[in-house]
Structures are given as C-alpha cells and as structure tokens.
Amino acid sequence: MRITVVGDVLLDVDINGAATRLSPDAPVPVVDVADIRRRAGGAGLVATVLAQDGHDVALVTAVSDDDGARHLRRALAGVSVLAGAPLAPTPTKTRVRIGTHPVVRFDQGCAPAPVPSSTGEMLAAIASADAIVVADYGRGITANSDVRAALAGAARHVPVVWDPHPAGSEPVEGVAVVTPNLAEALASAKAGGLETSRTGVEEAALYLLDKWGSGAVLVTRGEDGALLLSAGEHAQGIPAPKTTVSDPCGAGDRLAGSLAVQLGLGLGLAQAATRAVEDASAFLAQGGAAALAAVAEVAASDEAPKASLVVEPSPVVEPSPVVELKGLELVDAGELQPDSVQLARAVRSRGGTVVATGGCFDLLHAGHARTLSAARSMGDCLIVCLNSDESVRRLKGAHRPIVSVDDRAELLLALECVDAVLVFDEDTPEACLSELRPDIWVKGGDYTPDELPEARLMAGWGGRCVTVPFHPARSTSGLAAALAKVS
Missing domain, CATH: 3.40.50.620 (HUPs)
Structure with missing residues (x-):
C-alpha cells in the first residue's frame, strides 16, 4: 500500500544508562551512560513504523541542514523523504532513562517555526497515495496553503487520518478521522467556549466533529482505550487491551498510522478503530518508540570508559503514571499496611x-x-x-x-x-x-x-x-x- 505521511519531523535522542549513586554536589542521580540512540520522531516515527510494516511510505515534511537533520536522514532509511526548504534548527527531544524508566527530558529547537515551502514532488505524493496520515507537531508543514489544498483534494478519494497538535493547524474539512487525545479534545472544546470535564468527552467529541467537519473523531484515552464518534451515529467506546507500559511515547503515532492502513484496506470505521487501538497497545507492550531499531552512537565497552551524566531536577521532567496515596491509617507495629x-x-x-x-x-x-x-x-x-x-x-x-x-x-x-x-x-x-x-x-x-x-x-x-x-x-x-x- 502506498501511504503518504504529512507532518513535522523531530529528532528523538535516548540516553540510556544505570544509576547506583547520587552526586556529592546535589541530591540527584548520576547516570552511567551505556549508549545514546537517535531516532526519528513525530511524523518521522509514523513513517518509520509504517515502513517497517512493509508499506511503501513517502514522508512529506521539512528538514533542516544541520547536524540533527543528518541523524534524522540516517534514521529514516527506507522512507522516501520529500522535503521543503530547510528549517533550522532541527527540533530535538532528549530523554534520559535509567533502565527503562525516563527521568528527565530536554527539548531544544522546538519553538514555532516559519511555514515551510512545498514542491511539486511533495504535492504529487499526496495526490497519489492510497491512504494518508497527517502527523501535525505544530512546526508549520500543515499550514502551507498548497499542502492543505492537496490534502483537501485527496480527502475526497482516499482515507486521511489527521493526528492534531495544540500548536498546529486545524484539520482540513472532509478528512476521514481526527485523532486527538483526551487532553487535546477537552482543551480544544474549552477554547471554543464549551464547558466540559473529564466525563464530558462525548460532548467534546461532538463539538469537534462539527467544528472540524471530519467524518469522525476518535478520542484516545490511554489505558481506557478510545471513544469513536461519527456523524449521525452513537458514540462507541473502544477498550484497550490490558498492557504493561514502561513508556507511552509513540502510542498516538502508532494508532494514527494503523488506522489509516486499516481504512485503506477497506475496513469499516469501527473495526478499523478497534484494530488501531489494539496495534497501539501491542506497540507499547513491545517497548514503544524506545524499542525501535536505532543506531547506538555511544556504547560503553572495556576499551572505552563509561560516560556519566548528572541529572539535575528540571521543570521539563515528564510526569510518570503514579498512584498517589496519602493520609494512610497506621496499624499496630509489626503489621504491614x-x-x-x-x-x-x-x-x-x-x-x-x-x-x-x-x-x-x-x-x-x-x-x-x-x-x-x-x-x-x-x-x-x-x-x-x-x-x-x-x-x-x-x-x-x-x-x-x-x-x-x-x-x-x-x-x-x-x-x-x-x-x-x-x-x-x-x-x-x-x-x-x-x-x-x-x-x-x-x-x-x-x-x-x-x-x-x-x-x-x-x-x-x-x-x-x-x-x-x-x-x-x-x-x-x-x-x-x-x-x-x-x-
């Protein structure tokens, strides 16, 4: 199947290591770095996963000409990259992991960027696709007027799945499905003047369905699965298989790519959405984005001393799934609470x-x-x-x-x-x-x-x-x- 992915590429860097001591300078862990792995993120992750599934993938994006871009192009081997005018710098997200547990993330070059240009080759890849995934990460490719016109035209003939971003562009009218996560759906509805809450996801989805003019809205809800709403139909809850998740990174990208494939194969919307949720859960069970094949840029060996990284507390630490229990009742000494x-x-x-x-x-x-x-x-x-x-x-x-x-x-x-x-x-x-x-x-x-x-x-x-x-x-x-x- 010929699939075109349209969107913004990021460079994801994983610094992996172990921590067995704290720094004497501050109460923070010292990470002994085992390796550093770089992989394509954002629309690049969607394209990479689809290419590994055996599809013929074209990536319509904008790529800089800096160091990060060179790492990106190596990570996108097997994907036909069709890029507009270079943008600088390459947005980079660096995660430090102790074992499989992320402890901090550093973002560089992720500020808003000018709208990139497009080429005839990029627009032709949109027009000739059997299915399209839009992975909008707020870097401007979906704001290009020619790209938007090409997507609107393609939506009349092939399934277009649009994964939105709070800083990105509005989906073009007529796409098959828009896939916001729960927080994005509620925030978009609230910004439009709709007062809702976590229990008002169906109301938010109905509002977004009308606002975006899409065929359906699929609100993803993490371990609670997803909610599917299409015009004239009752909302349908789609449960997610129970999965042990060490890192949720990439789940939405996997879901959007899988949904486009299933719709391109001719499956009905509900069945395609169910398959997509199952594929996303399986992707996370296998380690998520961090488990994808990547080149180890630095590896510890007997010949080379290990590098160490002191991880200071930072406001960019990503929250982990934590169960908070406070005010516990004490029991008699010797008994476990x-x-x-x-x-x-x-x-x-x-x-x-x-x-x-x-x-x-x-x-x-x-x-x-x-x-x-x-x-x-x-x-x-x-x-x-x-x-x-x-x-x-x-x-x-x-x-x-x-x-x-x-x-x-x-x-x-x-x-x-x-x-x-x-x-x-x-x-x-x-x-x-x-x-x-x-x-x-x-x-x-x-x-x-x-x-x-x-x-x-x-x-x-x-x-x-x-x-x-x-x-x-x-x-x-x-x-x-x-x-x-x-x-």
Whole structure:
C-alpha cells in the first residue's frame, strides 16, 4: 500500500544508562551512560513504523541542514523523504532513562517555526497515495496553503487520518478521522467556549466533529482505550487491551498510522478503530518508540570508559503514571499496611519503578528531606519503611524515639515526595522489603551499594541498592543536642 505521511519531523535522542549513586554536589542521580540512540520522531516515527510494516511510505515534511537533520536522514532509511526548504534548527527531544524508566527530558529547537515551502514532488505524493496520515507537531508543514489544498483534494478519494497538535493547524474539512487525545479534545472544546470535564468527552467529541467537519473523531484515552464518534451515529467506546507500559511515547503515532492502513484496506470505521487501538497497545507492550531499531552512537565497552551524566531536577521532567496515596491509617507495629503493598503492586502493574527507603526519622530535618526527595526522583513512588517506637528503643536506647511513631509517620506523609509509610517492629526492614519487593532501595552512607546488608535480599527479585551521601552537620542527634540547650 502506498501511504503518504504529512507532518513535522523531530529528532528523538535516548540516553540510556544505570544509576547506583547520587552526586556529592546535589541530591540527584548520576547516570552511567551505556549508549545514546537517535531516532526519528513525530511524523518521522509514523513513517518509520509504517515502513517497517512493509508499506511503501513517502514522508512529506521539512528538514533542516544541520547536524540533527543528518541523524534524522540516517534514521529514516527506507522512507522516501520529500522535503521543503530547510528549517533550522532541527527540533530535538532528549530523554534520559535509567533502565527503562525516563527521568528527565530536554527539548531544544522546538519553538514555532516559519511555514515551510512545498514542491511539486511533495504535492504529487499526496495526490497519489492510497491512504494518508497527517502527523501535525505544530512546526508549520500543515499550514502551507498548497499542502492543505492537496490534502483537501485527496480527502475526497482516499482515507486521511489527521493526528492534531495544540500548536498546529486545524484539520482540513472532509478528512476521514481526527485523532486527538483526551487532553487535546477537552482543551480544544474549552477554547471554543464549551464547558466540559473529564466525563464530558462525548460532548467534546461532538463539538469537534462539527467544528472540524471530519467524518469522525476518535478520542484516545490511554489505558481506557478510545471513544469513536461519527456523524449521525452513537458514540462507541473502544477498550484497550490490558498492557504493561514502561513508556507511552509513540502510542498516538502508532494508532494514527494503523488506522489509516486499516481504512485503506477497506475496513469499516469501527473495526478499523478497534484494530488501531489494539496495534497501539501491542506497540507499547513491545517497548514503544524506545524499542525501535536505532543506531547506538555511544556504547560503553572495556576499551572505552563509561560516560556519566548528572541529572539535575528540571521543570521539563515528564510526569510518570503514579498512584498517589496519602493520609494512610497506621496499624499496630509489626503489621504491614495494606495500602503500601497495594501501592507497590499498582505502580509495578503499570510498568513503574517502586522506590523504598527506611529508618527511624526521629526529629525530621533537612538532611532527611534531601535524601527523601532524591529517592523519589528515582522512580514512580516512594515508600518509607519506618521503625516502630519499640524498634527505635532497641536500636537507639531508652531515651528514643523523641517523636512517637504516629507523629513521625504523619510528618513523613506531609512531604510531597513520600507516597506511603510502612511501620515495622523488627530491627531490620527485611520483612517489609520481602513484601514490597521494591525496584530500588535507597540508604544513606559512605559505602558502596553492594556492602548494604539488604543487597543480597534485593538481588533476589532483581532489585538494586542505591546509596545517598550523608549531609554534614545535619543529624537527629545534633538537632536533639541543640534543642536541649534551649529547653
């Protein structure tokens, strides 16, 4: 099948590595870089996936002539790239991953760009396609008047699937399906004066169907599947297969490409949409965009030392799928709090990373707060294993704890970085760890992770230990001594 993808290309960069320690300069993880992989994103991802499926793919886009563009062209091998006048710079999105878990993303060159020019070859690829996917990423190709006219003409003869973007152009009238995600659909409807909410997705879809003049609107809703609405028909919910997702990147691109293929093959709209949702779920189950074949630009080896990257907290950190549990009820010492275990299981079931740490946390101070914040940045939830009052007395002496377990737990839960607290009565947290089975166990100290007494236990289920540097002049004993002087 001849498929033309029209849209904006991005360069996606994945920096992959492991983190077993924190920087001594700040409570942030140090990533030992294993490799750096570059791949085509945006419309380039749609074209790459369709080409790997065996289709004859033409990509109508705009490509710069900078370094990023050279990486893009290598990643688009097998795709016929038809580009207008160069745009600079190439928009680049760099993700840092610890294992399979994204911890931060840096965007470069993603500001609005001038509308690129078009060529006769680009317009001919639109006119001759059996199906068309528009992957609008707000970089201007869909605002080109000649490209829009060609798309409007093609929509009268072949299926055109339009994946919109908040900063992009309005879909041309007459396309077969527009595929906004839930947030985009609600935001577009609200911008048009329609007051709606998360439960008003059908109302938003009806509004957009009329506004865009498309044959149908398919609102994608992540793990909840999608909602399909076409003119004169009742809305139809399309469930998504249950899937463990480590990274949702590329799901919408896969869905739009698959939907165009199914419609091009002659399937009915509902059946095509169902297949597309299933294909997107399968794509994520296989690792999503990050699992696509890519060239490793930097690889660690015995001959070359590993590169390291210190990841500082940044406002561009992408949110992970996190289950928030606050204000948990404490139970008798020695019993596990069910909500803590449920949280760990829920996060794991969604492909997330469970982080745990432990201690007495008597007289909470800045050193504790820094350590807890650093621990939370390593995963999707942080569970604190907290020594009971009896456990603290055995470890610290009859004069401790200063603060009761109920108050210590309440203070910990008041911190934004703490998702749950689990109280234990033993001298060590091993029973808690065996029940929680966290992916990462964080402890403070100047020893290596392998020296921790919990290291062997954690290794039993594939977990690992991470150490956090001590913060000088910040300790419970020091704080208690200072308070004694003023009491």
